Amino acid sequence: MNYGYFDEENKEYVITRPDTPAPWANYLGSPEYGAIISNNAGGYSFVKSGANGRIIRYRFNAIASDQPGRYIYLRDRDSKEYWSATWQPVGKNLDKYKSECHHGTAYTRFESTYDNIKMDTLYYVPLNKTYEVWKFKVTNEDKKVRNISAFGYVEFTTDSNYEQDSVNLQYTQFITRTEYIENKIVQHINENVDKNDKGSNGLERFFGLVGQEVTAYNGDRDSFVGSYRSYSNPIDIENGHCSNSLNYNENPCGALQTDITLQPGETKEMVFLLGAYDNEKANNIMKAYKDLSVTEKEIKELKNFWHGKLNNLQINTPDKNFNNMVNTWNSYQCFITFIWSRAASFIYCGLRNGYGYRDTVQDIQGIIHLAPEMALEKIRFMLSAQVDNGGGLPLVKFTHNAGHENTPDDAQYVSETGHPSYRADDALWLFPTVEKYINESGNIDFINEQIVFANTEEKVSVYEHLKRAIKFSMERLGAHNLPAGLHADWNDCLRLGKLGESTFVAFQLYYALRILKKYSVRLKDEEYIGYIDEKLKELKESINTNCWEEDQFVRGIRDNGEIVGSKTQPEAATWLNPQSWAVISGFADERQTKLCLDTVYKILNTAHGTMICYPPYKDHTFDGALMTLFNPYTKENGGIFSQTQGWIILAEALAGNGDRAFKYFQECNPAEMNDKAEIRKMEPYVHGQFVESKGSPFEGRAHVHWLTGTASTVMVSCVDGILGIKPSVDGIEIEPCIPKSWDGFTMQKNFRGKQLNITVKNNSHIEKGVKKVLLNGQDLVDKHIGFEQLKEENEIILYM
Ligand code: GLC
Secondary structure, three states: OOOEEEEOOOOEEEEOOOOOOOOOEEEEEEOOEEEEEEOOOEOOEEEOOOOOOEOEOOOOOOOOOOOOEOEEEEEEOOOOOEEEOOOOOOOOOOOOOEEEEEEOOOEEEEEEEEOOEEEEEEEEOOOOOOEEEEEEEEEEOOOOOEEEEEEEEEEEOOOOOHHHHHHOHHHHOOOEEEEEOOOEEEEEEOOOOOHHHHOOOOOEEEEEEEOOOOOEEEEEHHHHHOOOOOOOOOHHHHHOOOOOOOOEOOOEEEEEEEEEEEOOOOEEEEEEEEEOOOHHHHHHHHHOOOOOOHHHHHHHHHHHHHHHHHOOEEEEOOOHHHHHHHHHHHHHHHHHHHHHOOOOOOOOOOOOOEEEHHHHHHHHHOOOOOOHHHHHHHHHHHHOOEOOOOOEOOEEEOOOOOOOOOOOOOHHHHHHHOOOOOEOOHHHHHHHHHHHHHHHHOOHHHHHOEEEOOOOOOEEEHHHHHHHHHHHHHOOEOOOOOEEOEOOOOOOOEOOOOOOEEHHHHHHHHHHHHHHHHHHHHOOOHHHHHHHHHHHHHHHHHHHHHHEEOOEEOOEEOOOOOEEOOOOOOOOOEEOHHHHHHHHOOOOOHHHHHHHHHHHHHHHEEOOEEOOEEOOOOOOOOOOEHHHHOOOOEOOEEOEEHHHHHHHHHHHHHOOOHHHHHHHHHHHOHHHHHHHHHHHOOOOOOOEEEEOOOOOOOOOOEEEEOOOOHHHHHHHHHHHHHOOEEEEOOEEEEOOEOOOOOOEEEEEEEEOOEEEEEEEEOOOOOOEOOOEEEEOOEEEOOOOEEHHHOOOEEEEEEEO
């Protein structure tokens, strides 16, 4: 079943039926003011932190689902009938109520019609602003005059802290009151505390109306809704007038009513504004909207900003669903995970109040090809969250104070963050991320940039930071000379034991050494080159001796010596990540590559992607296999863990298997499920954390939308792997790995300010291999395009 479609031209996903199998969301705003909105206007907003800056409520995982939200109710003063500008919360019969939701880049727009009244509602946070705008347009499509009341509505939190607001009711219900001042509801929290003492944001909020006069208001949720009622039938709406009540204790809200009369064909407009500002600042904000056309300018600015970023790479291949993801939705999701980390969604309530080290270092990779300057800033930040022993801080607080942080070796860090010790993989993610950045930007000097550590103000070069990361792993090897599992590796659920050993990390380390060697060579660090060569050799030996089993790599060795992921085992006998990473890291030789990739295909692949391991743990598990707690075929226990799909696509592409790489891409591509949305349930335009795999009664159902490392790994597999875009310090090479059936494709890429118009011709119908490159009509001897050969605008033709 299908609930909408991709509008490529406008970079929108258009939901044509509002009764989607789950709330389908979009992100508005920036980390300074963030807003999540569903296709029925459900969702919440916060200032700076989903956990500590929450200004509107949202009841997670509740029924009625997806409530509350940013509601506009309408009521006909003659017929006394009422409905809402989005299908929910009133939920009129869909035979008569028509609604389309356009999720765009940082805005969401609804077009609804009911009983000859047309409603157009646009929600956004203006660029670089910290409040939100609801622009509402209502048109009378009837032949007669219509007397309509419109009511904007929002449910405030009582306390900016999400948990306090939800559970500490004996306190938080008694710190708030609302006031009505000049077309707006103002909410005060802890009003009697000295203003200078309040410290945090969000203790004064406002909800205002511009463009029409307020005829009545309500600042008290419970009198607005009425006893034993719900958002589908609030008493104020049923009565047709807000009761002019105000909140004093209990539950605050903002409800503003305006009564309008519409001649046939007439349109009236208004803007609701919401933010965490006091009355004076709110007045200034509201003044800026006196001329409602400001909103058009702002939307244009937003689109220019986002489309500008996305347009740095646009592709046109024979596969529309691939194009949609690379051109818009996967890229946009990469920016959202990059910006929001795992802070806030309809699943994450905001309590993870910081950046997971590995998560963010990986997230960065998803946007490097589109916004290297944004990536640079975050890479610097993450390097400044590396401890001087070379390890990464498992959780980097949003308040990170580089040079002055405690580490997992300090009790205070552990109690504050809940992270008891280092992970084996965290800092190793820096290598591909730093390399990708340098190659995209050409900024090789970055390697010499001086950056502090998390726990000391000592500044060392980025090169030295990377060396320390190697040292961290080398100082923590297990009995077989492989990197120790420590608290966990990438797989949070796999506890091999402190001295257990991880094949995945061994490959990461191998890859890291290979990357670092390139910089050691550049810097002529002879001694270190010698060290790297020796370590690569040692590591190769240990991996081949201890981890290779005929046609697959094992997952690791527990601290008691037992193998995890051995062919001989009844459960979890084959694992995905060691196979994909054997190839990505450049470790596997040709024979191993073929064998282990075939094993993945044979044993792990399903219609919806590749399982993380198989068979799932059930009866033959061990204490450290925490995933056993999950139902089989779910999450890390044999589910299709979506992030890992990017790695297997990339591995296949590196190995030259374009057909299989693309097949894997299609299996996990959300857009492929657009017409089977009832099975996938989640948004068909974003990746989730995982998909239930073949033994689940709900095979194909996806979970944990939006904030997932999947966005970046799949993006990287598309850009580096399938499209084969390989920038380097002094130029760029393009080596696609595509399905044989493709005749070719085109791409437009902005490369360090130069425009590349690339045409790939695959008349020979092969998967990989470029035989000729024309740059602006000139036949290049070498496939590598030197940066100095580029003009402002370039025509590049590649013959495969
Ligand atoms: C979650 C975590 C991530 C971890 C992954 C696998 O996505 O955010 O850090 O690597 O699960 O366990």
